[in-house]
């Protein structure tokens with residue numbers, strides 16, 4: 001496993017290393033390539049602007065004994081909602097993805113004092129070396145801190161959705177959910193699903209979510225609790241039976257009790273209904289993930305009884321992974337690149353949720 005911190009951006013460490021190897025005539029371990037067919041960004045649409053062709057990197061290393069080289073970007077892992085939410089649940093909140101910030105919050109120590117990526121090249125060689133080594137250590141410690149907890153959470157996610165660890169590291173919830181529906185639940189995308197429109201700008205959203213305010217500056221707070229509202233989304237989907245395969249089903253078209261009424265006139269005007277006979281895919285998924293979670297919680301409780309600290313931590317982590325994954329299944333409906341995307345599911349869950357005034 002090769003660890004880096006935001007190594008896949010332009011002018012990344014891998015590219016610099018590659019250039020230096022070429023300059024000194026050393027064989028480069030980095031292979032940078034642009035695939036002949038440029039795929040659209042599968043994950044967040046915010047990113048697919050005028051960035052030019054997307055580059056990919058593969059690593060060559062001697063002495064890997066036939067094992068796959070796993071190129072893990074520790075920075076990208078911390079960017080993942082599922083990882084952010086995992087740490088937030090454990091009262092670890094980072095408000096920027098800078099290595100210094102994440103390291104301070106998770107490891108309680110920051111980057112090398114007085115030296116930055118911008119001024120490192122003008123420092124004495126000894127200092128440059130120390131800076132580079134320290135940076136590498138921070139990155140390694142972020143990956144392995146607390147019994148490899150970061151790696152372990154992604155590994156568990158890979159187990160749940162039946163994807164490889166590397167794939168889960170390099171993709172987001174849209175890929176995980178597509179694989180979960182297709183290969184774990186054996187479900188195909190609903191034929192009558194409504195694919196979200198391409199966003200023209202940030203303001204032109206196909207559907208609106210809760211208002212999320214950005215963090216403005218680094219502060220440390222005391223007596224602050226993280227409230228977990230996200231669980232409300234899966235529960236709303238279960239209560240109202242919302243999923244692409246049951247919205248506007250052919251069997252309940254004339255059943256007046258199948259109608260979904262939200263607090264939004266425009267949504268209600270669309271006259272959506274949901275199936276009264278079958279449970280939808282997302283509610284089914286959430287229920288089986290809840291079952292799996294309960295199973296892990298039982299094993300965790302057993303481990304506590306047997307004073308088995310190791311197993312207690314392992315099952316605690318597994319049950320959190322189930323919950324976090326279940327919570328991430330709502331947001332992907334609005335992502336037009338998600339194979340199972342459906343704007344109706346996204347807006348219905350949203351407006352049924354905000355109907356509850358206590359939220």
Ligand SMILES: [Zn+2]
Nearest residue numbers: 249251252275
């Ligand atoms: Zn029906």
